[in-house]
Amino acid sequence: MIEINNISKNFGQVRALSNCSLKIADKAMMIIAGGDGAGKTTLLKSIIGLIIPDRGQVLINGQLPKTQKKYFGYMAQQFSWYKNLSVDENMILSATLYGMNKDEAKENCARILKFVGLYQFKKRLAGKLSGGMKQKLALAAALVHEPKFLLLDEPSTGVDPVSRQELWELFQQVNEQGTTVIITTPYFDEVNYCREIILMNNGRILINSSLADLQKQNKGFNLEDIYFKLTEKGE
Numbered sequence: 001m002i003e004i005n006n007i008s009k010n011f012g013q014v015r016a017l018s019n020c021s022l023k024i025a026d027k028a029m030m031i032i033a034g035g036d037g038a039g040k041t042t043l044l045k046s047i048i049g050l051i052i053p054d055r056g057q058v059l060i061n062g063q064l065p066k067t068q069k070k071y072f073g074y075m076a077q078q079f080s081w082y083k084n085l086s087v088d089e090n091m092i093l094s095a096t097l098y099g100m101n102k103d104e105a106k107e108n109c110a111r112i113l114k115f116v117g118l119y120q121f122k123k124r125l126a127g128k129l130s131g132g133m134k135q136k137l138a139l140a141a142a143l144v145h146e147p148k149f150l151l152l153d154e155p156s157t158g159v160d161p162v163s164r165q166e167l168w169e170l171f172q173q174v175n176e177q178g179t180t181v182i183i184t185t186p187y188f189d190e191v192n193y194c195r196e197i198i199l200m201n202n203g204r205i206l207i208n209s210s211l212a213d214l215q216k217q218n219k220g221f222n223l224e225d226i227y228f229k230l231t232e233k234g235e
């Protein structure tokens, strides 16, 4: 269980998060949608302890995030693996960073590369992969230590529609295997892939609901329409 208790974060004059509270149950498949600068990345980084809120607290199973690092798999918004290393070498590096021994690392890397469909490209330099394949490598690297919580920051931004569909299928499979999955997106149509929906704007949480409830309450549910209605009202 992830508990976010009334957190706020400023960067100088910019209020990135404003009194955000949220509970994320184990095995949730949650999407955090919002436009540029809404606070999605700051919220994600606060959950994994990369950012410490100015006020409020994040608890992971009742503990501070910094003590729970081994349970997180995190995929940053920018591709952050080594372009001059092969797919395989990047995977081994990730496994090593998570403290896995050589045999365990080798076995997990092969299994996860097969899962994301990159096993046959394991000798290819990361820099030579297509955009969608780079995202699959970043996903594989985040999964290598079998995390309980997988957090993905805008994983489908700039990815072609076919690869985007493939990525979403992978995220859903990871969730079906029991991992809590939390994904940010600027694409409002992607909320339909998830069960729990958060809508953010200006550092605040405007909507915290299940997809099923939103569909029940709004005929012909379209998050974009709801977003514009709420933000026109100045929320």
Ligand SMILES: Nc1ncnc2c1ncn2[C@@H]1O[C@H](COP(=O)(O)OP(=O)(O)OP(=O)(O)O)[C@@H](O)[C@H]1O
Binding pocket: 011, 012, 014, 015, 016, 034, 035, 036, 037, 038, 039, 040, 041, 042, 043, 154
């Ligand atoms: N290190 C930082 N220094 C100064 N301002 C920051 C910093 N990080 C984030 N901000 C600002 O905080 C606000 C929220 O940023 P955040 O990155 O969390 O938004 P986002 O919803 O992820 O959008 P984007 O996709 O554009 O990153 C923005 O106005 C951003 O410019």
